[in-house]
Amino acid sequence: MSVSSKPVSSARDRLLEAAVELFAVHGFQAIGLRDLANYLGLHAGSLYHHIENKQSLLFELIESGFSDLLLDTVHRTKRARNPRERLRLFIQAFVAFRFNEKHTLMLMAREVANLDTEQKAQVIQLKNRYASLLKSIIDNEDREPGTPDIDNCPMTGAVIAILFGQAQWYSVETTKAVLTETLTTVISGIIGHHKKILIQGIS
Structure with missing residues (x-):
């Protein structure tokens, strides 16, 4: 008797996989629990054995996405x-997430507005931790002794916007390695130019 090495997905795992795909492709507001149940070949009422409601399902997908991205980024x-x-490893972690979790990334980028106030607050905490990690990298990149401490919060937000933005718009076939090096080169150049302008303004 042979035993498959591939793990068997639980009913809840299949629900999460279906939800992230349908919400990403069609939009959270366009998909109801009945649509999700039909996609899985289930009765709508049976979904409540696995989730509280549609909004809590969305929150779980977004929260776990940010948590996974942050954990992998810190590790790398x-x-x-x-x-x-x-900086390169920070971007590498994002690119890996983009390739492996593209539907989750779409929810993280555009569906936070559909969460309630408490859920948004928890997601914002994760986003702030992610931004703080990037800010510490930008603060120290190419910083020479005696260089003044520059407030780069706008730059931190701009870099994150570039990463999430290209993931939504850039669909040309490429590889993780090529995209990582391209983004690292572009973002390093932007950061360097930004710092030169600020230093000139201070001096």
Whole structure:
């Protein structure tokens, strides 16, 4: 008797996989629980054995997405030997997430507005932790002794917007390695130019 090495997905796992795909492709507001149940070949009422409601399902998908991205980013950037390598590894983690969890990334980018106030607050905490990690990298990249401490919060937001934005718009076939190096080159250049302008303004 042979035993398959592939793990068997639970009913809840299949529900989460279906929900993230349908919400990403069609939009959260366009998909009801009946649509989700029909997609899975189930009765709508049976979904309540696995979830509280549609909004809590969306929150779980978005919250777990940000948590996974943050955890992998922290893990990768710990290996860096200098700030520039940390930036590359930060971008590498995002690119890996983009390739592996593209539907989840779409929800993270556009469906937070459909969460309630408490859920949004929890997601914002995760987003702030992610932004703080990037800010610490930008603060230290190519910083020479005696260089003034520059408030780069707008730059941090701009870099995150570039990452999430290209993931929504850029559909040309490429590889993780090529996209990582392209984004690292572009973002490093933008950060360097931004710092030169600010330093000139201070001096």
